[in-house]
Structures are given as C-alpha cells and as structure tokens.
Amino acid sequence: MAYEPRGIRVNRTEDDLVFAGAARQAALMREKRVSPRELVTAYLKRIAQLDGRLRAFITICRESALAEASRAETEAAKGEWRGPLHGIPFAVKDQLDTAGILTTSGSALLRDNIPPDDSTVVARLKAAGGILLGKLNLTEFALGGTIRFPYGQPRNPWNPDHDPGGSSSGSGIAAAAALCSITLGEDTGGSVRSPASYCGAVGLRPTWGRVSRHGCFPAAWSMDQVGPLTRTVEDSALVLSLIAGYDTKDPTTSHSAVPDYRAALAAGAKGLRIGVVTELVDGAETHAEVRSAVREAARGLAKLGAAVEDMSLSFVHHAGGVFMALCDSEAAGRHRLWLGTRPEEYDTGTRRRLIAAGLIPAMSLHRAARARAVIREQVLSALTKYDLLLAPTSPHPAPPIASHTAPVTSKEEAARRFFGRRSYTTPASLAGVPAISVPCGFTAGGLPIGLQLIARPLAEASILRAASAWEKAAGLASRRPSLVDLPAHA
Amino acid sequence: MADLGPDDVQRLAAALSLSLSAEDAVEIAHRLNAFLDALAALDPLPLDRVEPWPTSPEGSA
Numbered sequence: 001m002a003y004e005p006r007g008i009r010v011n012r013t014e015d016d017l018v019f020a021g022a023a024r025q026a027a028l029m030r031e032k033r034v035s036p037r038e039l040v041t042a043y044l045k046r047i048a049q050l051d052g053r054l055r056a057f058i059t060i061c062r063e064s065a066l067a068e069a070s071r072a073e074t075e076a077a078k079g080e081w082r083g084p085l086h087g088i089p090f091a092v093k094d095q096l097d098t099a100g101i102l103t104t105s106g107s108a109l110l111r112d113n114i115p116p117d118d119s120t121v122v123a124r125l126k127a128a129g130g131i132l133l134g135k136l137n138l139t140e141f142a143l144g145g146t147i148r149f150p151y152g153q154p155r156n157p158w159n160p161d162h163d164p165g166g167s168s169s170g171s172g173i174a175a176a177a178a179l180c181s182i183t184l185g186e187d188t189g190g191s192v193r194s195p196a197s198y199c200g201a202v203g204l205r206p207t208w209g210r211v212s213r214h215g216c217f218p219a220a221w222s223m224d225q226v227g228p229l230t231r232t233v234e235d236s237a238l239v240l241s242l243i244a245g246y247d248t249k250d251p252t253t254s255h256s257a258v259p260d261y262r263a264a265l266a267a268g269a270k271g272l273r274i275g276v277v278t279e280l281v282d283g284a285e286t287h288a289e290v291r292s293a294v295r296e297a298a299r300g301l302a303k304l305g306a307a308v309e310d311m312s313l314s315f316v317h318h319a320g321g322v323f324m325a326l327c328d329s330e331a332a333g334r335h336r337l338w339l340g341t342r343p344e345e346y347d348t349g350t351r352r353r354l355i356a357a358g359l360i361p362a363m364s365l366h367r368a369a370r371a372r373a374v375i376r377e378q379v380l381s382a383l384t385k386y387d388l389l390l391a392p393t394s395p396h397p398a399p400p401i402a403s404h405t406a407p408v409t410s411k412e413e414a415a416r417r418f419f420g421r422r423s424y425t426t427p428a429s430l431a432g433v434p435a436i437s438v439p440c441g442f443t444a445g446g447l448p449i450g451l452q453l454i455a456r457p458l459a460e461a462s463i464l465r466a467a468s469a470w471e472k473a474a475g476l477a478s479r480r481p482s483l484v485d486l487p488a489h490a
Numbered sequence: 491m492a493d494l495g496p497d498d499v500q501r502l503a504a505a506l507s508l509s510l511s512a513e514d515a516v517e518i519a520h521r522l523n524a525f526l527d528a529l530a531a532l533d534p535l536p537l538d539r540v541e542p543w544p545t546s547p548e549g550s551a
Contacts, residue, residue, distance in 0.1 A: 321524075360522070412524075
C-alpha cells in the first residue's frame with residue numbers, strides 16, 4: 001500500500017540511532033561506536049521534544065538512567081558486560097512494579113504508590129544490563145475505555161488526533177516514536193497487540209504462563225500476560241528470551257526451557273502451515289483497507305514458502321462478549337472495595353465498565369466460562385492442523401480519540417464499542433496461546449495496519465520466524481512516523 | 491428478556507452497597523444489557539459438553 005512519510009527529520013544520524021533496533025544498538029555498543037550515555041541522552045532529548053504532545057510517559061527516570069548509563073559505560077570500558085542489553089534503555093507499562101519508583105497503573109487511586117521491589121520482568125531486564133528510562137502511560141488499571149487519562153491523553157504518533165490503542169498505550173507510542181529502545185506492555189485481551197497495530201509496532205503476547213506476572217497489577221489472572229512492544233521482530237525475540245521462564249514468585253509460570261528465539265528467526269516462513277481465519281479477515285466489521293493489507297500479507301507469506309489456506313473458527317464472533325464478561329467481572333471483584341469507598345477517583349469510563357460487569361448474573365458468567373472452553377477447544381483444534389492462524393489484529397485502523405469518549409447511549413452501541421473489535425484479539429487470550437501483531441501496511445490516510453499471527457502454546461518461535469520473514473519482505477520496519485508537525489496538546 | 495432500566499441497575503448496585511449517580515445508572519444499564527444479550531446468544535451453543543477450565547501453559551495442542 002502506498003505511503004509517503006510526512007515531515008522533515010533534522011538530524012538523520014541521531015534519528016537512525018534512536019530508531020535502530022535494540023539488537024543493533026547493542027552490537028554498536030560492543031563495537032564502541034555508541035556509548036550507553038550517548039544512547040540514554042539521545043532518548044531523553046527526544047522525550048523532552050516529543051512527549052509533551054504524545055504523553056507516552058507517566059514517569060521519566062532521568063537522573064537514575066543517566067547514572068546507570070555512566071556506570072554501564074565504565075563497565076564497558078573495562079570489558080565488563082552485564083548481558084545482551086548492557087546499556088540499552090527500556091521503559092515499561094506503569095502496571096509493572098519498579099522498586100522505589102511511582103507505579104500508578106494509570107489511575108489516580110494509585111498516585112502515591114511506590115512499590116518496594118521490582119516486578120520479575122523488570123528485574124530480568126535490569127539483570128541483562130538494561131537501563132530503566134521510565135514508566136509508560138496506559139488506560140486506567142489496564143482495562144481500556146478510559147475517557148480522561150489522569151496522566152495525560154496518549155496520542156498516536158502517526159496522527160495525534162487518533163487513538164494509540166490500549167491498554168499499553170504508552171508502550172506502543174514509545175516503541176513507534178522511538179522514545180526508548182524497547183518497551184514492555186501487558187496483554188489481557190489484546191493490550192499489547194492493539195497498540196502495536198494502531199502505532200505500527202511489533203507487539204507479542206506470549207503463551208499464558210511463559211512470562212512471570214509477579215509485580216504486575218492484575219486485570220484477569222487467567223489471561224494477563226506481560227509481553228514486549230518493540231520496533232522490530234528481532235527485538236521482540238531478544239526481549240522474550242530474557243523475560244521468559246519459570247519464576248518462583250509466580251506459580252503459574254511454565255517450567256519449559258526457554259529457547260533462543262533470535263536463533264529461530266533464521267528459519268523463515270518456509271514450511272509453516274498457516275490458516276487464514278475467514279470470519280476475521282472477511283467479516284463485515286473488517287475495514288476494506290485492513291482486509292486488503294492482511295490478504296496481501298497472507299499472499300506474501302505464501303511466496304516465502306508457507307502453505308497458506310483459508311479456514312474457519314465458527315465461534316470466534318462470541319469471543320469479545322465472552323472475554324469482556326469474564327475479564328471485567330473478575331476485575332470488578334478486584335476493585336469491589338474501592339468502587340464502594342472511592343468511586344469518584346475512578347475515570348468515569350472505568351467505573352461504569354467495572355460496575356456493569358459486577359452486576360452480571362452468576363448463571364450468565366458460568367455460561368461464559370463454558371463458552372470460553374469451547375472457543376479454546378476450537379482454537380487449539382485448529383492449531384493441530386496449522387502452525388499459525390492469521391487474522392487482522394484489529395478490524396480497523398486507529399480510530400479518532402473523539403470517537404470513544406462520548407457517553408454510551410444504547411446497548412447496541414455498547415456491544416459495538418466494547419465487544420466487536422475484541423473478537424479479533426481475545427480468541428488467543430481466551431485460549432492462552434501466543435500471538436503477535438506485526439505491521440502489514442498503511443491506510444491511504446497513513447495509519448498503520450496490524451497483522452496478527454497466533455500459534456499453539458509455547459510455540460512463540462513459529463510466530464517470530466514467520467513475522468520476521470514477513471517484516472523483512474515487506475520492508476515496513478524502516479518507515480517512521482513524522483513527528484515534526486504534531487500540534488501541541490495538553 | 492426485557493432490558494433493564496436505570497432503576498433496576500440502581501437496585502442491583504444497592505444490593506452490593508454501591509451508590510450510583512443517575513448518569514452512571516443510565517450508561518451502566520446500556521452496558522449491562524449489552525452483556526446480557528451477548529451471553530444470551532450463547533444459549534444455543536453446545537456448552538454442556540465442556541468443563542469451564544480456563545487455560546494451561548502446557549496446553550494440549
């Protein structure tokens with residue numbers, strides 16, 4: 001699909017450095033062609049220039065990041081390397097605990113919350129040499145549907161009047177606008193994949209249990225999963241290799257060995273069996289430009305050697321409603337006390353969402369739990385025939401922010417706004433299987449389109465090798481949002 | 491099933507000791523009715539042949 005980048009970049013060399021993938025930056029660091037302090041400083045400068053408008057960050061750890069960069073630089077000069085991310089700046093969704101640093105989960109209720117310890121994923125990135133640059137904005141309590149963001153309205157880097165996706169909004173923005181090297185988000189029903197799709201980034205939801213959730217504020221325990229949001233598939237593989245694996249602090253984590261996901265990329269898409277989910281690709285809700293881009297990607301993967309054919313997941317259109325009932329009722333239970341004692345501190349959209357789910361009759365919820373099992377069975381059954389399922393990440397490109405801040409005026413509108421698009425990402429969530437969103441094109445208006453690939457449990461390597469092959473063939477990773485003409489927004 | 495109205499929602503919320511503004515009750519009624527419709531649509535499905543277990547990282551596929 002044709003796309004012409006807008007705007008002018010003033011400093012091409014610095015632009016190339018900040019947009020380079022973390023794997024490339026790490027290699028440059030080992031070659032002494034860039035230092036940790038140079039990289040951290042470049043991102044801090046970029047954040048100062050752009051984030052007043054994009055609002056990706058809630059907290060910027062400027063002083064500690066510079067101190068860590070100096071330490072990393074001293075160590076590198078002595079040939080001491082902590083790990084694959086030595087000197088690489090990262091930022092995480094503000095749903096993840098960081099020792100001694102404000103962690104709000106995007107809510108005014110937690111405006112004073114400073115956890116004593118790091119979440120396991122943050123500790124693992126630090127142990128690999130990563131430098132925490134800041135905490136990223138999100139929809140309140142990672143639930144989606146926030147109307148007034150207490151820490152600033154996050155905006156899409158490709159068009160600031162449009163939604164960046166959620167709930168890991170800041171992670172998607174920071175990855176796409178190159179405000180740090182790598183980010184982490186959390187995906188319950190699409191919260192990593194949706195911002196990846198809307199912002200033109202790569203977002204991976206790992207298998208449920210592949211990555212520790214210790215220190216992550218919960219939305220729905222049986223679906224929450226931390227995952228990377230990055231600019232390249234290679235970086236996604238790099239980050240997953242570092243954060244995956246059993247954690248004594250999270251008993252739901254898998255004991256399975258963690259493969260070298262980057263090494264798997266070389267295998268490409270050849271020989272993979274891919275099923276195209278016709279209900280999602282050709283459904284009435286799917287925007288014509290999204291359908292066209294996703295079909296083009298399917299043809300592209302076939303040219304790369306995959307065996308691609310159409311298939312059906314007949315229950316998939318129930319997934320959005322089933323997911324929302326199960327996730328939101330669980331979240332309502334978690335928030336029960338605060339909803340009674342501090343309701344005015346919630347965003348209006350969050351409060352209404354939680355209370356509505358809290359009033360669903362138990363008999364209906366039990367049916368939803370059984371429907372989840374049926375959807376799960378259908379997804380897993382399909383994945384015995386196919387290595388990957390292919391679908392759009394979202395039925396449409398990023399909508400205008402104004403389109404979802406107005407009050408809900410009918411049950412039909414509620415179903416359309418809250419259930420419809422979620423039927424695209426929640427089948428993987430309900431089934432507990434891994435899924436990725438990788439860019440597959442742009443609309444005529446210049447908004448990114450995301451391709452979703454879904455695999456069987458613990459088969460992230462299959463997803464990553466297909467996504468990497470497609471990414472290279474499509475050449476979309478080199479496209480950058482023009483950020484110079486962003487209007488100033490509060 | 492007849493749709494629930496704001497007054498119904500106020501009574502249900504009161505049973506949980508939650509007090510709602512009139513504006514909240516109107517929108518929550520729309521949202522709750524959307525849930526009830528979506529879950530009623532599950533009734534024709536063969537749901538009794540499966541157990542409602544959630545997930546496992548060592549899944550059987």
